[in-house]
Amino acid sequence: MKSRRLLATALGLGCLAALFLHCFGTALFRGEQFAFRDAGHFYYPLYKVVQDEWAAGRVPLWNPWENGGMPLLGQPTSAALYPGKLLYAGVPYAWGARLYIVAHVLLAVGAMFALMRHWRVSRAGAMIAALGYGFGVPVLFQYCNIIFLVGAAWMPLGLLAVDRLVRLRRRRAIVELAAVLAMQILGGDPQATYVVGLIAAGYAVAIAGDRERVGTPSRRRPLLVTTVIVLGLAAWVGLTIAAGAWLPGLRPEPTQTRPMPVFPWTPYASKALLAAWAVLAVLVAVAWRHSPRGRARMGTLAPLIGSAVVAGLLSAAQLLPSVEFNGLSSRAAQEGSHEIYAFSVEPYRLLELLWPNVFGVSFGVESTWLYTLPPYGSQKVWVPSLYLGGPVIVLAIAGFGLRGGPPGRGLLAAVALIGVLAGLGMYSSPLWYARFVPELAETLGPHDPSMTGPVRLDGELRDGDGGLYWLLSAGLPGFGSFRYPAKFMTFAALGIAGLAGFGWDRLAAGRARPATVTAGAILAITLVSVALLAANSGRFDAFVRSSPMTRQGGTFGPIHVEGARFETTRALLHAAAIMAAMIVLARLTPRRPGLASCAALVLLTADLAVANGRFILTVPQRLLDEGETPRALELIAEAEAEDPADGPYRIHRMPTWTPPSWRLERDPDRVDELIRWERATIQPKYGLLSGVEYTHTEGTAELYDIMFFFAPFQRRLRAEAARVLPYAEPGMDAVIFPRRGFDLWNSRYFVVPRYPDWEDEFRGYASFLPDTTPIYPDPDALDSMSDEGRQRLILEEDFQILRNEDAFPRAWVVHEVRPVEPIEGLDREDRVGRTIELLYPGPGDLFWEDPKLNAYDLTRIAWAEVDPEAPDILRGFVPGGPPSASERVEVVDHRPHRVALRASLDRPGVVVLADTYYPGWRLTIDGEPAPIIRTNHMMRGAAVGSGTHELVYTYEPDSFRLGLIGSAIGLVASLGLLGWSASRPTIGRGSPPPPPSHRP
Structure with missing residues (x-):
């Protein structure tokens, strides 16, 4: 038995090592760096600034390089006080950036394994859950959004501490949970902390109620419960549609300063919400005091509140500056100007749980046909896939259960369900579906237009209003300050992967039918889909080719129609092979569990390596090295040598655009080309690596007041304006930036596109043309160029530098x-x-x-x-x-x-x-x-x-000084609680621990 366990452990570690090397080998052994999306232009420069401040012997409190200056410690994304940043100590920064990412992926795997072993899942089941979680795309791809990788890595340990505190009533778990929550806050993901707290509260209420029901007959009537649920859902749909028809009429009339106002009660909603929760808490506490079950729930919730308080104290040195900053940012605006539905997961993307990359891929060679589906080009993709591994999905379905069963299963099932529904964001609202019905759309208004702000210009409700994510944002204090519903898919991944561990043990115990039926059903659907695609390949190609998005192209070039069909076919065949293997495995497991567990781990490892390894994108480190001065800064330095400024100055680089030639041609090395071009043109925040002070950048949050100096508006061009703008016509609408705001904030240079689109806020640079001197390209050199040369300059380089002659001094x-x-x-x-x-x-x-x-x-x-x-x-x-x-x-x-x-x-x-x-x-x-x-x-x-x-x-800042005091108090309190738990390990009457498992 011991040798079998050692063999299983060795195989599990071998599978982990194989996946780890497959995904991260280029970064660790070929000198490449994670630089795709936010990993490159956001976190790499930001964390370099933080580390440089520490190296200079200063606490990283203030960021003078963006938006006229803004807090650095107060930005949660900076993670300035996170203990995990010690990984940067003693190694070159580039190595620290690599180690920080790979260490948190390993932490996610190890934490998930520990959670499942805590719930007495077998080693094989725990390793299946750990690999599916850590190397599933919803977690793995967060290397592009590092703070969310940190939050995901600590999440399983948070649930472990919650279970130890709520179910087992261990006093030590008060400090354990507080430490995990503090790590998530300090690591930059307070939303993960918030959601873990919600999970803990719901689990506590459920556990306390179950504990009081022990020994009493159940009074549940399944038919009555089902009826209530159905009627509740029907009422929710009806009320949402009725609100969509009635509420817009209550909006105030638009004015010059309020193009489309929010509802009159919006400025008071947050205060009313806090008051309502306070009243509800008092009423519930009074009611619970008079019932045994209520008193049990209060006794279970009290330690959780204690953990939350200690976590807040431990992280106070960063939390208080963050709260101060967030309270002055656009996220806290009284009018609700913050967009909450961006990056909602379209419902049909749930197919990616079964078929990896079924909609194609969006880098290397553009082959995605996702944008040909509703909402037709408005999709914002948070992670390029949702795939956790075919064996994980089969086993999760086989192990699913909300009530009964082993400890933890019901909790993970609830987390999976709620995570998926919340991840749908705007697509969980009945309004989005109702607006597909023409008769209802006449009353409710059409679907949200592309690039819709928080309030629609026509005054109608947003597509997502009335959905689950709206309910969370509107009903939970402070939750509306968060963004991106798709982040909930990380919680869904945790729940699904954990259920797979339980599913494996159920399979190993001899109950093979659920897994066999599940794999068989998915295989049958997949084979039918393969046959239909093969029989209708011409129609598929015509459908994809007919889409405007196919002709328009994107950063990675025009959509490769044959490539899209190839990727979809590959996804289906991949899934078919995995499902067939799972059927064989399900038949084998009850008879040969040891051999089957080895086969399952190897199958999952190969599955994840083939399907998900392609999403780890790295670039040569030299593209980010500080020794290479960006091209834009070389040109500005030459201009400064001829006409130096009197003092420090700022540069405004318009935020997001790419050369038009990229839409016309494909390039398998486009990721390298993208980083090279963004760095050369100092796309924010790449300039921070060279000490650039940006006039205005957009990130996770900005001070609300500063935005009014730079926010664009639309104007209809007069004849005299159209005459000075290439490709412009009188009467057309154009995006206009308040130029004087940029002058006032010391903007000496503008870096703007060469190719204009006056109606596009990313290419509409009309405001930056008057009273400027062209620095690059040189007008004389342009005049001597051929038409072909000028066209190449526009299509391939697509940037120009203008010196602002009206810039104010600092x-x-x-x-x-x-x-x-x-x-x-x-x-x-x-x-x-x-x-x-x-x-x-x-x-x-x-x-x-x-x-x-x-x-x-x-x-x-x-x-x-x-x-x-x-x-x-x-x-x-x-x-x-x-x-x-x-x-x-x-x-x-x-x-x-x-x-x-x-x-x-x-x-x-x-x-x-x-x-x-x-x-x-x-x-x-x-x-x-x-x-x-x-x-x-x-x-x-x-x-x-x-x-x-x-x-x-x-x-x-007083906020940092007070925060340090709070953190010191939290540390002392934690030590005191640990001493208290050593003398009396259990709170009251906890559930006895389950007997040791004898599973393999």
């Missing part, structure tokens, strides 16, 4: 201010009115002219928000008049946590610094503390007397 002096009252809350209308006053360029502007607005000279006047409690703060410092030629402000030191200015004034005035106003910044003038005045809505201002003065801004 800091300047004014002697006149316009006092305004501080804006309270996050209401849009107050902000729009104020920023329109600031940004209106005045008469004569080509793109924005409004005779009802006044233009102000911001070189001589500034808006100053005056605290009503200190109305005299500017008295004597604003004598009026323009600044003199001899007055100047010099930036003498500009570091992340410190900015020093030398200001020379002929008379008192206000020194305006074009850096973000944010809590935690302190100011001294000549060594003496001085107040910071919120100027021009989001800048820092200082009242300064005549003469030469030194102004020093330092970032010393």
Whole structure:
């Protein structure tokens, strides 16, 4: 027996090693780096900034390189205090980036194995669950979104701690669960923490109720329960459709500042929701006190609340700055301006659980035909597949069960079901389905248009309103701040993979029929699908070829129709082979469980390697090396050598576009080409590797106020504007950016596309053309080029650099201010009115002219928000008049946590610094503390007397200081709880542990 266990363990480790090397061999042994999607242009530069700050002996508190400055520690994605970042210590950064990813994939595998062994699943079943979870695409592909890989890696350990605390009542588990939750918060995935907490609460209520029911007959009536469920679903569908027809009529009328307002109660919804939950908690507590089952539930929930409190304390040093930042970001806006449905999983994509890559693949050679299906090109793909392995799906279905059975099975079944439904996002709402019926669409409105914002311009409800994800976002406090329903597929993967472990043990125990029937049914459906595809290959090709998306193409070129059919055929044949093998395996397992377990592990390993290994994309490390200066920065450096700036400056690089030639031709090395081009044109955040300060970037969250300086709007082009824009016609709509906002924030250079599309916010650079000097391409060189050469430049390079001749300096002096009252809350209308006053360029502007607005000279006047409690703060410092030629402000030191200015004034005035106003910044003038005045809505201002003065801004956030104290308290509390648990291991009367398993 012992030798058999050793053999099984060795085989499991061998399978893990084979998958690990197959997926990560190029990164670990060929010097390549993970750089696809966010792994390259987001996390690689961001984490480099964090590590550089630690290396410089500073806590990474502030990010001065983006959006005029923003918190660094306060961004959860920075994971600045996560202990896992110790992997970067002692190795070159490039190696740290590799190890950080592969270590968390291994953690996901090991944690899943530990969870299943905790529930007494056999070693073979636990390894099947672990491999399916860690190397299934929903987890494996998160190397592109590292914080979610971290959250997924810790998730099984979270459920393990929950079970030990809720079912086994182990006191030590209070600290274990708190540690896991803290790791997820510090690792950058607070949503995973939130959802684990919800799972724990639901599990606690269910377990406590079951514990009180022991020994009492069940009163459940299956027919009655089924009837209630059916009637509830019917009522939900009816109410959702009725709301879709009735609610839009309650919206206020649109105005200039509110193109399509939200509902009148939206600004108060979050406060009302908190109050409703508080009242509900009190009522439930009162009701539970008077029943044994209720008291049991309260006793079970109390330790969970304790774990949550300790987790919050342990992570407070990062959590408090994050809460502060998030409370000022667009996610917390009162009008609900945050998009919650992006990256919903289309229902038909659930076929990917059975057939790997059945819709084709989107890189290398574009062969996906997913975009030919509803919603017709509007799909946003979070992970390119949902495949966890054919054996995992068969065994999960065979092991499924919500009640009874071994411990943990019901919990995982619920997690799987809810994870899938929540992952559907907008597609779980009856509205999306109802709008396919023409008669209902006349009342409810059509489906959401492409690129729809949080509120539809026609005022109708969104397709997803009324669905499960909407319910979570609208009904749970703070949940609406999260994004991307598809992240729930990670929880679904955990549930499905865990059920596969139980399914294997059920199969090994001799119950082969569920697995045999499941595999047989999938095989039959698959073979029929293969036959239908073979018989209708011409129709399939014609269908894919007829789609506008096929002709339009994408980053990886036009869709290869024959390739799409090949990938679909390959997926079906792959699934057929796996299902046939599973039928044989199901017949073999009851007779030869040891041999069958070895065969199952080998089969799953081969399955995952073939199906999912192709999704690990790496590029040569040299494409990211700091030694290679990006082409755009070389050109800017040459321009600066001829005409240097007076001080630091920012660069605005329009966010997302790719050369048009890529849509016209395929390239199997397009991933390398993509990274090379993005780095050369300093797509955010690649410029952080070279110290670039970006004017405006879009990431996971930005300060709500800063966005109003840069948000585009639409204007109808007048004849004089159309004359200066290539390919433009009078009367056409164009995307216009408020150019003055970019000028005001010290934007000396614009990096924009060469090929324009004036109606596209990613290619509509009309606002950046006036009062600029072309740096690249050189206009003289362009004139000497042939038409073919110019066309090649547009199609293949597709970028240009313009120097902004109207850029403001980083800091300047004014002697006149316009006092305004501080804006309270996050209401849009107050902000729009104020920023329109600031940004209106005045008469004569080509793109924005409004005779009802006044233009102000911001070189001589500034808006100053005056605290009503200190109305005299500017008295004597604003004598009026323009600044003199001899007055100047010099930036003498500009570091992340410190900015020093030398200001020379002929008379008192206000020194305006074009850096973000944010809590935690302190100011001294000549060594003496001085107040910071919120100027021009989001800048820092200082009242300064005549003469030469030194102004020093330092970032010393109270949120971090208080967070450190909280973390220290949490650490002490954790040690105390561990000591308490050593003396009395069990809380009250817990369930006795199950007998040791004798399964192989």
